[in-house]
Amino acid sequence: MNWNTIFAKRTRWMRRNAMRELLKVTLQPEVISFAGGLPAAELFPMQRVREAVKQVLDTVGPQALQYGQTEGVGGLRDWIARQFRVQRENVLITSGAQQALDLIGRVLLNEGDRVIVENPTYLALLSAWRPLGVEFLPAPSDTDGMRVDGLEPLWPRQPKCIYLTPNFQNPQGTTLTLARRERLIELARKHGMAVVEDNPYGELRYSGASLPHLFEIDGNVVIHTGSFSKVLMPGLRVGWVVAAQEVIDKLVQAKQAADLHTSTLNQHIAFELATNGCLAEFVPLLRRAYGERRDCMLTALAQHFPQGASWTRPDGGMFLLVTLPKHLNATELLPAALERKVAYVPGEEFHLNGEGRNTLRLNFSNATPEQIAAGIARLGDVLKNTTVDTV
Numbered sequence: 001m002n003w004n005t006i007f008a009k010r011t012r013w014m015r016r017n018a019m020r021e022l023l024k025v026t027l028q029p030e031v032i033s034f035a036g037g038l039p040a041a042e043l044f045p046m047q048r049v050r051e052a053v054k055q056v057l058d059t060v061g062p063q064a065l066q067y068g069q070t071e072g073v074g075g076l077r078d079w080i081a082r083q084f085r086v087q088r089e090n091v092l093i094t095s096g097a098q099q100a101l102d103l104i105g106r107v108l109l110n111e112g113d114r115v116i117v118e119n120p121t122y123l124a125l126l127s128a129w130r131p132l133g134v135e136f137l138p139a140p141s142d143t144d145g146m147r148v149d150g151l152e153p154l155w156p157r158q159p160k161c162i163y164l165t166p167n168f169q170n171p172q173g174t175t176l177t178l179a180r181r182e183r184l185i186e187l188a189r190k191h192g193m194a195v196v197e198d199n200p201y202g203e204l205r206y207s208g209a210s211l212p213h214l215f216e217i218d219g220n221v222v223i224h225t226g227s228f229s230k231v232l233m234p235g236l237r238v239g240w241v242v243a244a245q246e247v248i249d250k251l252v253q254a255k256q257a258a259d260l261h262t263s264t265l266n267q268h269i270a271f272e273l274a275t276n277g278c279l280a281e282f283v284p285l286l287r288r289a290y291g292e293r294r295d296c297m298l299t300a301l302a303q304h305f306p307q308g309a310s311w312t313r314p315d316g317g318m319f320l321l322v323t324l325p326k327h328l329n330a331t332e333l334l335p336a337a338l339e340r341k342v343a344y345v346p347g348e349e350f351h352l353n354g355e356g357r358n359t360l361r362l363n364f365s366n367a368t369p370e371q372i373a374a375g376i377a378r379l380g381d382v383l384k385n386t387t388v389d390t391v
């Protein structure tokens with residue numbers, strides 16, 4: 001069978017996720033990986049999860065293993081609704097925030113629609129929405145997030161929606177300022193454009209003051225997505241959408257076709273952990289551990305990276321983005337880094353229009369402080385050797 005003649009046209013826009021391929025190499029124990037977006041598994045509260053599973057099976061009983069409503073488990077929806085001061089009807093539970101983004105794309109976007117994204121942006125959003133045949137309009141960004149004042153040239157293209165991660169963006173780690181949040185909502189209202197606010201990292205703040213969600217500024221134009229992946233554990237695959245009821249209703253129809261509902265058992269476990277004190281204890285522990293790892297990485301970068309390199313200084317989340325001198329190409333440098341048993345993701349992956357060749361994304365949540373210090377020293381060596389060779 002020549003499958004290429006059988007595959008749907010939209011598969012032409014599907015690509016292998018380079019990061020997932022790379023992660024295979026990083027499974028070797030001697031490799032220090034700054035590549036994936038993984039939480040620190042050694043911190044997972046295993047005993048609390050064991051107890052939560054038992055509690056769910058004892059109290060919810062066989063219903064915890066039964067088919068459930070597409071919208072999600074009522075108690076969990078109510079718990080999320082309370083955080084956002086909305087009704088249960090404004091909340092849909094999804095199989096991770098990734099499914100939320102996939103479903104949002106399916107219900108909002110037609111082929112040829114234009115979508116504004118930060119440049120660079122979250123790679124798996126591009127993977128989810130590219131097969132829909134949309135055109136991405138890259139918006140410039142700086143250390144304060146998307147440059148909302150730089151959107152002017154895009155209005156004549158009549159974008160239908162804008163996707164962004166205002167808190168601790170992946171891959172830059174940047175946070176959108178309050179003034180920009182307010183201005184963005186004004187612009188969205190003026191131009192009749194939906195705003196998709198992706199917020200998996202918002203609770204992981206290590207410095208600076210919290211800012212209001214875009215959804216809190218205007219719940220009519222914003223579709224908000226969140227997740228337990230980064231604040232509990234990603235293996236649960238429990239995320240959510242908060243939006244106007246008519247948006248939720250459409251998303252429910254799309255989700256019904258996609259997977260009927262998110263795992264009933266996992267929703268109950270997440271609900272138990274969110275309400276029995278585990279989440280409230282675990283998040284501060286993560287903030288301390290990841291905050292220390294971020295600081296350790298910033299110190300090591302200052303110590304070991306060559307002159308001419310710069311990097312973002314995130315207030316939270318899991319990533320920072322390094323910019324190398326213009327003549328260096330992070331994709332070409334990767335084999336030398338892997339040879340020294342250290343991994344990162346070339347920043348080009350996250351950019352549109354072939355930009356960002358001299359950038360690389362570093363994750364600081366997964367490696368221990370000792371590994372971070374050693375890994376950044378190794379990377380620094382690779383860069384310094386290359387800098388000397390190429391000058």
Ligand SMILES: Cc1ncc(COP(=O)(O)O)c(C=O)c1O
Nearest residue numbers: 037096097098122170227229239
């Ligand atoms: C910006 C962003 N959005 C969404 C997701 C998906 O998260 P989830 O595990 O909830 O599907 C991730 C995961 O890395 C992410 O970085």
